[in-house]
Amino acid sequence: MAEEKPSLPADYVVPKVWEYKDQGGAFGGTNRPYAGAWGEDKPLPKGEHKLQLYSMGTPNGVKATILLEELVELFPDFEYDAWLIPINGVQFTSGFQGINPNSKIPAMVDHSEKNPVRVFESGAILMYLADKYDKDGVFMPKEYPARAECQNWLMWQMGSAPFIGGGFGHFFNYAPIKIEYAINRYAMETKRLLDVLDKHLGEGNKKYVCGDQYTIADMAIWPWIGWLVDGKLYGAGEFLQVEEYKNVCAWSKRIGERPAVKRGVMVNRPFGEKSSQLHNRHARSDFETKTQDYFSWLQCCVASHHVP
Numbered sequence: 083m084a085e086e087k088p089s090l091p092a093d094y095v096v097p098k099v100w101e102y103k104d105q106g107g108a109f110g111g112t113n114r115p116y117a118g119a120w121g122e123d124k125p126l127p128k129g130e131h132k133l134q135l136y137s138m139g140t141p142n143g144v145k146a147t148i149l150l151e152e153l154v155e156l157f158p159d160f161e162y163d164a165w166l167i168p169i170n171g172v173q174f175t176s177g178f179q180g181i182n183p184n185s186k187i188p189a190m191v192d193h194s195e196k197n198p199v200r201v202f203e204s205g206a207i208l209m210y211l212a213d214k215y216d217k218d219g220v221f222m223p224k225e226y227p228a229r230a231e232c233q234n235w236l237m238w239q240m241g242s243a244p245f246i247g248g249g250f251g252h253f254f255n256y257a258p259i260k261i262e263y264a265i266n267r268y269a270m271e272t273k274r275l276l277d278v279l280d281k282h283l284g285e286g287n288k289k290y291v292c293g294d295q296y297t298i299a300d301m302a303i304w305p306w307i308g309w310l311v312d313g314k315l316y317g318a319g320e321f322l323q324v325e326e327y328k329n330v331c332a333w334s335k336r337i338g339e340r341p342a343v344k345r346g347v348m349v350n351r352p353f354g355e356k357s358s359q360l361h362n363r364h365a366r367s368d369f370e371t372k373t374q375d376y377f378s379w380l381q382c383c384v385a386s387h388h389v390p
Contacts, residue, residue, distance in 0.1 A: 152346075166350045208301060280329045
């Protein structure tokens with residue numbers, strides 16, 4: 083006979099059939115056990131550019147905006163529109179669900195083709211943009227084995243993110259109760275992933291994940307692991323002793339200093355200092371004239387009848 087295990091809460095008994103109820107905690111009320119649009123029947127906005135991104139400045143969303151800003155820097159004529167999709171239920175509206183049946187940010191529509199192309203999942207967006215616009219392989223190698231190595235680490239990030247975000251981040255920071263087993267389980271896995279990357283970067287003293295070339299693998303990994311070791315994710319730096327991972331810390335600093343990365347983290351960002359928030363991005367000049375601190379200043383001017 084199987085050993086009976088204790089429950090948390092103590093009176094919890096696993097039912098024969100699971101039934102949905104509000105889970106509580108951050109984001110608990112925005113999830114459902116079924117797919118499809120259950121929010122407002124509302125179309126998505128569309129700007130003047132061929133590429134339309136619908137996202138939010140979370141680690142997954144930032145992956146896409148970093149590459150988009152790197153392409154802006156690389157090509158004088160490259161442009162895109164980025165629209166803020168708050169993950170408070172807006173992702174379940176009919177418009178967004180129409181381009182991503184999984185109702186998760188980021189999602190993108192490319193209107194440059196005869197029939198608009200929808201692209202969802204952050205890794206898919208990175209590969210689509212690199213394949214279509216980065217013809218010289220600046221951010222994704224064109225030849226093997228370098229291309230395979232880039233793909234390896236991109237998929238490593240896609241596979242490991244749920245352990246860091248949905249696992250460790252949820253139970254450490256967002257869950258309505260602190261569960262020792264859950265926190266320990268996912269803290270162990272998060273530290274293992276940090277060690278995997280740290281040892282990899284240390285082999286041959288790599289500058290970037292794929293060696294000397296900065297690639298979409300770095301762009302995918304940095305918003306998760308970089309923010310984690312920089313103390314910008316879950317407030318867990320001390321808990322995880324991130325300073326132990328010296329190669330990761332040096333790599334993260336190197337990535338964060340890139341101008342396109344600094345801009346990319348601002349796009350679709352609805353939190354933090356107002357000067358770091360560019361809710362919707364439509365032009366290169368928006369970083370100077372459309373951030374939330376500028377709007378606050380403009381509102382003050384309007385209120386005082388002193389419009390510049």
